[in-house]
Amino acid sequence: MKIFKRIKWSYVVLSVMFLLLGIYLVVNPETSLIMICRILGAAMAVFGVMKIVLYFIREVEGVAIRFDFAVGLFCIILGALMLWRAPALTDVLSVMIGLLVLVDSVFKLQVAVDSRRMGAHSWWVTLVCTVVCLVLGVLLVFNPFNGKQVLTIMMGVSLIVDGVQNLCTVVYAAVFVKDVKAAVRDFVDDATAVETTGEVVGEDKPDNGPKAP
Numbered sequence: 001m002k003i004f005k006r007i008k009w010s011y012v013v014l015s016v017m018f019l020l021l022g023i024y025l026v027v028n029p030e031t032s033l034i035m036i037c038r039i040l041g042a043a044m045a046v047f048g049v050m051k052i053v054l055y056f057i058r059e060v061e062g063v064a065i066r067f068d069f070a071v072g073l074f075c076i077i078l079g080a081l082m083l084w085r086a087p088a089l090t091d092v093l094s095v096m097i098g099l100l101v102l103v104d105s106v107f108k109l110q111v112a113v114d115s116r117r118m119g120a121h122s123w124w125v126t127l128v129c130t131v132v133c134l135v136l137g138v139l140l141v142f143n144p145f146n147g148k149q150v151l152t153i154m155m156g157v158s159l160i161v162d163g164v165q166n167l168c169t170v171v172y173a174a175v176f177v178k179d180v181k182a183a184v185r186d187f188v189d190d191a192t193a194v195e196t197t198g199e200v201v202g203e204d205k206p207d208n209g210p211k212a213p
Contacts, residue, residue, distance in 0.1 A: 010050040011170050017043045018163035025156030029149035033090040036155070040097070041082025048075030097155050098140030101162050105133040111169060122172060129165035136161060 021039055025031060051072030082089060082096075089096070108130045115123035136158040145151045 010047070010054060011166055013050070014043070014047050015163040015166035015170070017046070018159045018166070022156040022159030022161075022163060025152050025159065029152040029156070031152060033093055033148070033152075034086045036152070037082050037086040037089050037093050040093075041079040041086065043079070044075045044082065045079030048072040048077075048079060051075065094140045094143050094151055094155060097158060098137045100137075101133050101140065101158050102137035104162060104166075105130050105137060108133070108165060108169060115172070120172075126165070126169055126172060129161065129168055133158070133162050133165055 021036075021043070025036065049072065051068045053072075055068035055072065108126060112123050112127040112130055115126060136154070139145075140154060140158055143151065145154060
């Protein structure tokens, strides 16, 4: 489970960065869009580096079905572009943040659906957060707001909700993995008991009736 812990902490760091930036934007809606673009670019670059590091420390069997290196490289390139061309990207910044939230929410939607199919009890929490993020992402893409400060506040709210959603997903995944490990451990213990004693654990022994005198 070490690799899961590494993945978990990488998303925790990204979520905290989104939360801090979102809170800052809500509290300071007059913040320059150029500064917002550069802060987001730095966050994307950091996350990209984390994904590439995960690619190299992951077991060989796991890299073939994941795209950590490609995603990491893409995030680094996008982050560098946002840092370098921030003044030219301010007009489409809300669209970029909206698309980021939408793409992330689509993946979280599958997490919620998969959790429901696996019988998880708290799958609806992820679903509710995902629906809220989808709505916020659509609003940012189409930008029906009047005024820069209102738009900045909405970008901040979207980043806060997305960060909270990521943290909830990480915590939920950790609890789910723990429950799965406990269930597997109980199954192995029961199977070992059956193999050792020849009796099924928890099964009542048949009543053969009173013995003859």
